[in-house]
Amino acid sequence: xxxxxxxxxxxxxxxxxxxxxxxxxxxxxxxxxxxxxxxxxxxxxxxxxxxxxxxxxxxxxxxxxxxxxxxxxxxxxxxxxxxxxxxxxxxxxxxxxxxxxxxxxxxxxxxxxxxxxxxxxxxxxxxxxxxxxxxxxxxxxxxxxxxxxxxxxxxxxxxxxxxxxxxxxxxxxxxxxxxxxxxxxxxxxxxxxxxxxxxxxxxxxxxxxxxxx
Numbered sequence: 001x002x003x004x005x006x007x008x009x010x011x012x013x014x015x016x017x018x019x020x021x022x023x024x025x026x027x028x029x030x031x032x033x034x035x036x037x038x039x040x041x042x043x044x045x046x047x048x049x050x051x052x053x054x055x056x057x058x059x060x061x062x063x064x065x066x067x068x069x070x071x072x073x074x075x076x077x078x079x080x081x082x083x084x085x086x087x088x089x090x091x092x093x094x095x096x097x098x099x100x101x102x103x104x105x106x107x108x109x110x111x112x113x114x115x116x117x118x119x120x121x122x123x124x125x126x127x128x129x130x131x132x133x134x135x136x137x138x139x140x141x142x143x144x145x146x147x148x149x150x151x152x153x154x155x156x157x158x159x160x161x162x163x164x165x166x167x168x169x170x171x172x173x174x175x176x177x178x179x180x181x182x183x184x185x186x187x188x189x190x191x192x193x194x195x196x197x198x199x200x201x202x203x204x205x206x207x208x209x210x211x212x213x
Contacts, residue, residue, distance in 0.1 A: 046068055047070045048115055050072070050113060050116070051075070056077060058075055135187070147205065151174075152174045153177050153204065188210070189209060189210060191207075
């Protein structure tokens with residue numbers, strides 16, 4: 001494991017016990033989840049296969065499985081401590097699934113998912129281009145990838161995420177809208193578009209459609 005990933009794992013080990021009660025749940029994480037849920041709802045399907053990359057304590061997984069009980073929902077995270085908090089949220093008779101893994105090397109076959117999402121963890125990934133390529137690889141043709149993270153395309157976002165968050169967390173990188181478009185294009189996505197909200201903190205969601213192999 002690289003030094004950057006090891007440092008992130010240590011950070012999330014300390015965050016795990018307090019993560020679900022953190023005020024950022026209301027100002028950042030839950031609004032991001034609502035953005036993703038609305039995008040998935042627009043697909044008009046109830047039988048999806050979905051993957052949450054960087055699933056943390058499983059709050060989005062719980063919401064996805066609760067809303068789409070006929071869907072197969074997977075979560076992946078590098079932190080075993082975060083996954084330990086996610087595990088009790090599964091329903092015994094109809095669970096979502098979790099696995100420990102690296103976002104640069106997703107442990108799934110090509111064309112496994114209809115939807116891949118990533119919520120407020122993308123800035124932690126040192127090789128963001130590889131993560132987006134992996135998202136494309138595991139998507140079915142015409143499947144969608146959605147990445148939500150703090151938006152730096154406005155002054156407030158640059159102050160918060162570049163000026164404060166990146167200073168405090170160190171060795172993280174929030175992509176601008178144009179940077180995300182370039183990453184998606186190079187990975188083979190088409191139909192790339194953005195959605196943004198300001199509900200507490202400015203966020204940007206980037207959506208791309210997977211090309212056929």
